[in-house]
Amino acid sequence: MREPYFIVAEEVLFFFFFKAGTNPIEFSPDNVYRMQREGNSWSEPEAIVEPGEVMWQFSEENGTHFVSSYFGEHYTANLGSIVLHFNKSADGISWEPADEQNIISYSGGISEVGFAFDLGIWL
Numbered sequence: 001m002r003e004p005y006f007i008v009a010e011e012v013l014f015f016f017f018f019k020a021g022t023n024p025i026e027f028s029p030d031n032v033y034r035m036q037r038e039g040n041s042w043s044e045p046e047a048i049v050e051p052g053e054v055m056w057q058f059s060e061e062n063g064t065h066f067v068s069s070y071f072g073e074h075y076t077a078n079l080g081s082i083v084l085h086f087n088k089s090a091d092g093i094s095w096e097p098a099d100e101q102n103i104i105s106y107s108g109g110i111s112e113v114g115f116a117f118d119l120g121i122w123l
Contacts, residue, residue: 005058009092013037018054029054061117065089070111082111
């Protein structure tokens with residue numbers, strides 16, 4: 001289990017993580033999973049993105065959750081084949097591109113991208 005994140009959306013607690021392979025010298029993400037707190041227990045892990053995609057950073061701004069994620073060849077000699085996404089969600093379940101005109105935010109060699117919001121207004 002890697003990159004664990006908790007978020008609260010619409011008064012529901014969610015837990016996100018991704019499962020990696022078992023080879024300690026190889027980076028091979030399986031999938032990102034989401035669990036939801038239900039009363040005093042957790043739901044079963046549910047795969048939520050394309051196999052191999054990694055959700056990297058979550059943040060909340062004005063009641064909307066945002067996440068950066070990446071997919072592709074990383075930590076190899078084939079640099080430049082990574083696709084980066086920037087998605088948003090109001091409920092923690094349904095995720096969509098933060099900018100519908102740019103579903104792929106970036107394509108190149110960078111994977112673990114962080115972000116922050118300034119005092120501007122998000123439309």
